[in-house]
Amino acid sequence: MEKADIQKMIHPTGLMIAWMRYFFAARHRKGHGVHSPFVFDFITSVLRDNTRYDAYGITEKYRKSLLKNRSRIAVTDFGAGSRVDHTRMRSVAHIARHTAVNRKFGRLLYRIAQHYKPERIIELGTSLGIGTHYLALGNPDAAVISIEADPVLAAIASENLLNHRIMNTRVIHDTFDHVLPSLLPSSPGKTFVFIDGNHSKSATLKYADFFLSSLPDDSLIVLDDINWSEGMRLAWKEIRGNKKSALTVDLFRMGIVFLKRDFFKENYRIRF
Numbered sequence: 001m002e003k004a005d006i007q008k009m010i011h012p013t014g015l016m017i018a019w020m021r022y023f024f025a026a027r028h029r030k031g032h033g034v035h036s037p038f039v040f041d042f043i044t045s046v047l048r049d050n051t052r053y054d055a056y057g058i059t060e061k062y063r064k065s066l067l068k069n070r071s072r073i074a075v076t077d078f079g080a081g082s083r084v085d086h087t088r089m090r091s092v093a094h095i096a097r098h099t100a101v102n103r104k105f106g107r108l109l110y111r112i113a114q115h116y117k118p119e120r121i122i123e124l125g126t127s128l129g130i131g132t133h134y135l136a137l138g139n140p141d142a143a144v145i146s147i148e149a150d151p152v153l154a155a156i157a158s159e160n161l162l163n164h165r166i167m168n169t170r171v172i173h174d175t176f177d178h179v180l181p182s183l184l185p186s187s188p189g190k191t192f193v194f195i196d197g198n199h200s201k202s203a204t205l206k207y208a209d210f211f212l213s214s215l216p217d218d219s220l221i222v223l224d225d226i227n228w229s230e231g232m233r234l235a236w237k238e239i240r241g242n243k244k245s246a247l248t249v250d251l252f253r254m255g256i257v258f259l260k261r262d263f264f265k266e267n268y269r270i271r272f
Contacts (some may be wrong), residue, residue, distance in 0.1 A: 018227055022252045026269035027100025036151070038260065041267055042071025042249065046111045047272055053112055056135035060103060062160060063130055066096035068180040073152045092128070092156070101224065102132040105254060108272075109194065109222070112256075117218065119189035123147065124176050125206060125224075129157030135194060136161070136169045142192070144169040145177055149197075176207060184214050191215050196224040201231035205238060212244040212257070226250070240267050 034040045049214065069092035076088070113121060115137050119142060121135050126148035136144045146169060148154040154173040161169050173178055176198060185190070193211050195204065204223065211221050226236040236255045240248045246265055247258040251272040 014245040015227065018233075019252060022250070022269060023271065026252075026271045028248070034268070036263075036266060037245075038247070038258070038263070039249070039266075039270075043270060046108070046115050047184050047270065049111050049115075051112075053107075053110065055134070056103075056107055056179075058137065058164065059106060059130060059133040061109075062133060062164065063096060063100065063103075066100075066128055066130070067093050068099045069093050069096075073156075075152065076150050085101070094131070095153075096128055099127055101134070105224075106131055108254070110134040110138040112220070112222065113192060115144065116190070116192065117141050118192035118219070120184075120191045121145070121194070121240070122183055122191060123194045123196065124161050125195070126157045127153055127196075129160055129171070131194065132157060132161065132169060132171070132197060133164065134164060135192070140168055142168060145183065146171045146249075147176055147183075147197075148173060148174045170270065176203070180207070180210055188214065188216060188219075191219040193219070193221045194224070198230050199225055199232055201235045204232060204235040208235070209242075212239075212242060215259055217259055217261050219259045221259075223255045223257075225253065226255040227252060 006256050034043065036084040043066050054092055071092050073087050074088055075090050075095070077112045109131055121139065121142045121144040123132055123135060123144070123146040126132055126146040130145070132144065132146045136142075146157070148157060148171060152169050158171040161171065193215070198204070208221060208223065215221075223236065223239070226232055236250075239245055239255065239257065240250070243265070244259075245257045246260045246263045249256040250259075250267070
């Protein structure tokens with residue numbers, strides 16, 4: 001973990017200022033002024049899809065069960081830690097409330113997986129498995145691999161995925177760095193990567209560069225918490241500028257990289 005990432009964690013006032021800059025610079029969520037057919041389709045078919053899918057209820061029911069769970073567990077942080085709690089013993093409810101992907105962006109993950117239908121989904125950072133549920137249900141035909149370094153969290157997520165009969169997912173208890181080289185086959189198909197762990201600049205850039213260099217065309221990478229700290233903000237800026245990131249979309253909380261190598265390089269900010 002980089003000291004700079006801890007020392008420069010964005011103050012709530014700074015976060016609000018960053019949000020205001022994003023909001024006024026971002027394009028309208030209805031797609032006004034967007035000339036790219038691909039991005040316009042993303043806005044209209046994914047961002048603005050207001051369908052109430054059954055999977056939403058399944059996953060949010062699981063979240064509610066976690067929010068009622070007051071059991072305290074020992075948590076080991078392998079990344080940049082928690083914004084709200086630096087203690088080792090935490091309740092399951094606390095973790096679900098403060099570290100899990102929220103409902104709005106969890107549903108977005110579901111719709112991305114559903115719309116683009118990747119062959120493989122890779123999640124770095126399982127936590128309690130709420131995001132994993134959304135990803136796996138978004139495309140039941142995809143092979144979902146989720147990595148979690150904490151043994152207790154990995155066990156909870158694995159058990160609950162099995163209890164909900166979500167059978168296309170495998171949770172691997174290991175560190176990102178150790179398992180990364182073996183995650184992809186020699187010729188990977190279209191892949192959706194969700195990076196939601198180790199929120200340090202150096203780690204985020206390392207993982208993003210690995211996938212940018214390894215994934216085939218039509219794959220995509222979603223990075224969570226791109227404004228979590230100054231380090232994450234700088235990492236996202238570098239990723240957007242990377243020549244391999246042909247098309248990027250900034251949703252303030254999440255950054256999305258589409259691997260479309262025949263596209264002219266474009267960076268979008270879209271209100272969401």
